[in-house]
Amino acid sequence: LVPIPTHLKNSPHRCHKINQQQQQRNIMSCDIGLYGLAVMGQNFALNMASHGFKVCVANRSPAKVDLTVQRAKDEGDLPIVGTKSPEEFVAQLSKPRKIIILVMAGKPVDQTIATLSQYLEEGDVIIDGGNEWYQNTLRRAKELEAKGIHFVGMGISGGEEGARNGPSLMPGGPKEAYDMIEPIITKCAAQVNDGACTGYVGPVGAGNYVKMVHNGIEYGDMQLIGEVYDIMKHVLKLSNEEMANIFSEWNSTELQSYLIEITSTILGKKDEFVEGGYVVDYILDKTGMKGTGRWTIQEAAERSVAAPLMAASLDARYISARKDERIKASEILKGPEVTSAEIPVHKMQMLDDLKAALYAAKVCSYAQGLGIIKSCSEDMDWGINLSDCARMWKGGCIIRAALLQKIQDALARDKNLPNLILDPVVASELNDRTAAWRRVVVVAVGYGISTPALCGALNYFDSYRRKSLPANLTQAQRDFFGGHTYERTDREGVFHTAWTDAHKSIGDINERTAGEV
Numbered sequence: 096l097v098p099i100p101t102h103l104k105n106s107p108h109r110c111h112k113i114n115q116q117q118q119q120r121n122i123m124s125c126d127i128g129l130y131g132l133a134v135m136g137q138n139f140a141l142n143m144a145s146h147g148f149k150v151c152v153a154n155r156s157p158a159k160v161d162l163t164v165q166r167a168k169d170e171g172d173l174p175i176v177g178t179k180s181p182e183e184f185v186a187q188l189s190k191p192r193k194i195i196i197l198v199m200a201g202k203p204v205d206q207t208i209a210t211l212s213q214y215l216e217e218g219d220v221i222i223d224g225g226n227e228w229y230q231n232t233l234r235r236a237k238e239l240e241a242k243g244i245h246f247v248g249m250g251i252s253g254g255e256e257g258a259r260n261g262p263s264l265m266p267g268g269p270k271e272a273y274d275m276i277e278p279i280i281t282k283c284a285a286q287v288n289d290g291a292c293t294g295y296v297g298p299v300g301a302g303n304y305v306k307m308v309h310n311g312i313e314y315g316d317m318q319l320i321g322e323v324y325d326i327m328k329h330v331l332k333l334s335n336e337e338m339a340n341i342f343s344e345w346n347s348t349e350l351q352s353y354l355i356e357i358t359s360t361i362l363g364k365k366d367e368f369v370e371g372g373y374v375v376d377y378i379l380d381k382t383g384m385k386g387t388g389r390w391t392i393q394e395a396a397e398r399s400v401a402a403p404l405m406a407a408s409l410d411a412r413y414i415s416a417r418k419d420e421r422i423k424a425s426e427i428l429k430g431p432e433v434t435s436a437e438i439p440v441h442k443m444q445m446l447d448d449l450k451a452a453l454y455a456a457k458v459c460s461y462a463q464g465l466g467i468i469k470s471c472s473e474d475m476d477w478g479i480n481l482s483d484c485a486r487m488w489k490g491g492c493i494i495r496a497a498l499l500q501k502i503q504d505a506l507a508r509d510k511n512l513p514n515l516i517l518d519p520v521v522a523s524e525l526n527d528r529t530a531a532w533r534r535v536v537v538v539a540v541g542y543g544i545s546t547p548a549l550c551g552a553l554n555y556f557d558s559y560r561r562k563s564l565p566a567n568l569t570q571a572q573r574d575f576f577g578g579h580t581y582e583r584t585d586r587e588g589v590f591h592t593a594w595t596d597a598h599k600s601i602g603d604i605n606e607r608t609a610g611e612v
Contacts, residue, residue, distance in 0.1 A: 123186070123187065123188065123189050123190065124149060124187070124189060125149045125150060125151035125176055125187045125188050125189060126143075126148040126149050126150065126189060126193070126279065127143060127148055127149075127150055127151070127188070127193045127194070127195065127276075127279055128150070128151040128152070128153070128184055128185070128187070128188050128192065128193065128194040128195070129143070129150055129151070129152050129153075129194070129195045129196075129197065130152075130153050130154065130181075130184065130194060130195070130196045130197070130198070130207060130211065131154060131196055131197035131198040131207070132152060132153075132154040132159035132160060132162070132163050132197075133159075133197065134255050134258075135197055135224075135251070135254075135255060135258045136152075136154075136163075136197040136258075137159070137162070137163045137166060138255055138256075138258035138259035139195070139197065139224070139251070139258040139259070139262070139283075140152050140163060140167075140175060141163075141166060141167060141170060141173060141175070141259055142258060142259050142260065142261070142262075142283050143279060143283050144167060144173035144174050144175050145170075145171070145173060146279075146282040146283050147174075147282075148174070148279055148282075148283075149174040149175075149176065150174065150175050150176070151175075151176045151177075151178060151184055151187040151188055152164070152175055152176070152177055152178070152184075153177075153178045153179070153180075153181065153183075153184035157179050160177040160178065160179060161177065163175060163177065164176075164177040181210050181211055181214060182214055184211075185211060185214040185215065186214075190216070190218075190219070191216075191218040191219050191220065191275060192215060192216075192219040192220070193219070193220045193222070193275060193276055193279070194211060194215075194219070194220070194221050194222065195222045195224050195249075196208070196211075196221065196222070196223055196224065196225070197224045197225060197251075198225065199225070200225045200226055200227045200228070200231075200386075201227075201231075204223055204225060204227060204231070204235070205235070208221060208235060208239070212239065212242065212244060215242075215244055216243075216244075217242070217243030217244065218243060218244075218245070219244050219245070220244070220245040220246075220247060220272045220275055220276065221239065221244060221245070221246050221247070222246075222247040222248075222249050222266070222268075222276060223235070223246070223247070223248050223249065223303075224249050224250075224251045226250070226303075226306065226307070226310070226385060226386075226387050227248060227303050228303070228307075228390060229248065229300040229301075229303040229304045229307065230300075232246070232248035232267075232299060232300050232302075232303045233299055233300045236248075236268070236299040236300075245268060245269050245271065245272035245275075246268060246272075246299060247266050247267065247268030247269070247272050247273065247276065247299070247302070248266070248267050248268065248299060248300060248301075248302045248303040249264055249265060249266040249267070249268075249280075249302050249303075250263075250264070250265035250266075250302050250303055250305060250306020250307075250309065251263070251264055251265075251306070252265070252306060252309055252310075252488075252491065252492035252493055252494075253285065253491040253492050253493065254493065257285065257491045257492065257493075260285075261283065261284055261285035261286060261292070261490070261491050262283075262284060262285060262292075262491040262492065263284065263285055263292040263293065263309075263487050263488055263490065263491040263492035263495070264280045264283070264284045264292065264293035264487070264491075265293070265296050265302045265305045265306050265309070265484075265487055266280065266293070266295065266296060266302045267296045267297050267298060267299055267300055267301030267302025267303060267304070267305070267477075268298070268299050268302070269298070269299070270295065273295050277295075280293050281293060284490075284491060285490035285491025285492075285495075286490065287486075287489045287490040289486065290486075292486070292487045292488070292489060292490040292491045292492070293487060294483050294486070294487060296479060296483075296484075296487075297472070297477040297478055297479050298475075298477055300475070300477075301472070301475075301477045301479055304394075304468065304471055304477075305468060305479065305484055305487075306387075307387050307390050307391055307394070308391055308394075308464045308465075308467050308468050309464070309488065309492065309493075309494060310387035310388060310391065311387065311388050311390075311391025311392070311395075311402070311405045311464055311467070312405070312460050312461060312463075312464040312494050313354075313388075313493050313494050314384075314388040314391075314405055314408040314409060314412075315404045315405045315407075315408045315460040315463075315464075315548055315552075316352075316354055316457060316460060316494055317354060317408070318404075318407065318408035318411050318547070318548040319404075319408075319453055319456050319457060319460070319548045319549060319552075320354060320355070320358055320453070321411075322539075322544075322545075322546045322547075322548055322549050323449050323452075323453050323549075324338065324358070324362075325544055325545075325546075326445075326449060326535070326538070326539055326542075326544055326546070327341070327446075327449070329542070329544060330440055330445070330538060330539075330542050330544060331440065331442055331445060331446070335362050335363065335373045335375065335376070336362075336363060338362045339359045339360075339362035339363035340359075340363075341446065342355055342356075342358045342359035342362065343359040345450060346359060348450070349454055349497060349498065350450065350453060350454055350457075350496075350497075350498075351496065351497040352494070352495060352496030352497065352498070353492075353493060353494070353495045353496070354493065354494070354496075355496075361374070361375055362375060379418070380415055380418065381415050381416050381418050382411070382412040382415045382416070383412075384409075384412050388405070388408070388409045388412070389409060391405055391464075391467065392405060392406050392409055394467055394471065395463075395467050398467060398470035398471055398474065399470075400463070400466045400467045400470050401463065401466075401555060401558075401559075402463040402464070402466070402467060403463075403551035403552070403554060403555050404456065404459055404460050404463055404548050404551040404552040404555060405460065405463055405464065406551070407547035407548045407550070407551035408547075408548050410547060411545075411547055411548070430543030431541065431542065431543045433541055433542055433543075437541075438538060438541040438542065440538055445534075445535075445538065447531065448531035448532075448534050448535050449535055451527075451528040451531035451532060452528065452531055452532040452535040452536075452549060453549075454498075454524075454528060455524075455525050455528040455529065455532050455552070455556070456532070456548065456549050456552035456553070457496070457498060458498065458515070458516065458521060458524070458525060459516065459525075459552040459555050459556055460548075460552065461485075461498070461499075461502055461515060462514055462515035462516045463555065465481050465484065465485075465502075465506075465515055466514060466515075468481065468484065469481060480510075481506045481510075482503050482506035482507040482510070485499045485500075485502040485503035485506060486499075486503050489503070501520065501521065501524075502515060502521075504520075505518035505520060505521050506518075514559070516556070516559065525556065529553075529556070532549070532553055533553070535549060536549055536550055536553055567581075571592075574591055574592060574594075575592075575594045575598075578591060578598075578601040580601075
């Protein structure tokens with residue numbers, strides 16, 4: 096090495112160059128960026144910073160940047176850098192740049208990508224953490240691929256609390272991009288007995304798809320709990336405090352789950368406006384939704400997968416939204432007027448039955464959701480590991496439950512299991528509970544209590560377990576009016592019958608089955 100002459104060591108030109116290099120290192124010092132600072136975005140940024148990652152944040156409105164930076168200081172002087180422009184935001188990130196966007200699904204995502212990508216380079220990664228339709232994710236990935244930018248769709252579940260303390264993270268995208276973000280998301284995800292509630296779900300679109308179905312299962316689970324609550328309240332005439340205590344007790348059994356836990360808390364919450372009242376009794380019975388449940392049912396139909404429980408939960412939300420119509424209908428349409436003498440109900444027996452029915456129906460809800468994922472994964476050649484899905488859902492997310500360990504084990508035992516409920520352990524638990532399940536449905540029908548999810552799950556179970564269904568008559572009807580042909584149970588081939596003298600020859604029978612799905 097040639098030593099630097101003494102008269103050049105402290106020259107203004109060299110000092111200026113050193114300062115520029117130091118400033119460049121300081122600018123490009125953040126491990127990851129997060130754009131979109133609603134509460135979920137703020138909390139996830141703080142989560143990452145709490146795990147030692149330096150996070151750069153930005154938002155369309157600068158006020159939320161200031162709020163997030165202040166929260167970082169208040170919560171332990173966490174390493175969060177606030178920026179006020181997209182260009183400054185990108186400049187703060189170390190290469191290859193990794194950016195999580197948490198903005199409203201749809202056009203805002205496209206607009207954010209367009210704004211940020213003009214400052215990005217080949218090899219950088221954009222991660223969309225919103226509830227997005229997976230086809231949009233596939234489109235965006237293709238558009239960004241032309242620029243050499245990786246795109247990952249990552250489902251995030253856990254709500255505001257999960258985002259801060261550890262959510263379930265379901266990323267889908269190029270494996271190369273996943274490997275770049277894996278050290279961060281593994282540390283920031285919820286942690287359970289066998290590791291972090293995250294992992295590589297599959298190619299682009301797979302992460303959003305799994306999160307979408309997660310939300311469909313969530314819809315079903317919430318509806319099931321609502322129906323059990325309805326029976327407790329209107330058939331057993333239990334008080335809010337009694338119901339809160341029962342759900343609390345159930346949360347230490349096989350029903351242990353986040354939704355059971357919060358149901359107990361909700362039912363026991365006193366109202367701040369009405370003395371002696373409970374908040375839940377003053378909440379208008381209209382359930383909102385963001386669209387993921389509808390997408391799940393659309394996908395179930397597209398994949399020809401039966402999902403009656405989730406469909407029933409979606410229908411229940413539609414009906415709940417028609418509050419004015421229901422008020423009018425209550426004055427015109429009549430339900431059964433029964434007494435406990437006509438349909439006797441024993442409190443302790445019914446509570447045991449409700450517990451058993453809720454568990455069995457929850458199993459069917461997961462079976463239907465996993466069936467949708469399985470079908471799409473096969474169609475798209477994604478290679479999604481269903482056991483890993485159950486593992487990712489065990490902590491942090493809204494549907495986390497003790498039941499998921501059994502589901503994970505069942506799917507690990509047989510990776511080719513056609514349906515979760517065919518696992519010997521799961522099947523045995525369902526068989527042990529069907530009598531109680533049926534008693535609950537019979538009582539609900541007798542008292543005029545609508546239980547579309549409990550009934551939908553039981554109908555699913557009964558249809559799936561039967562060797563023979565009345566579909567033979569339905570297919571005969573199709574052949575009668577449309578010449579759609581049928582198969583026989585006693586011989587091979589495709590057949591058509593001239594059911595009456597008016598029926599004529601339909602020609603080539605094989606042509607009649609074209610277009611079947």
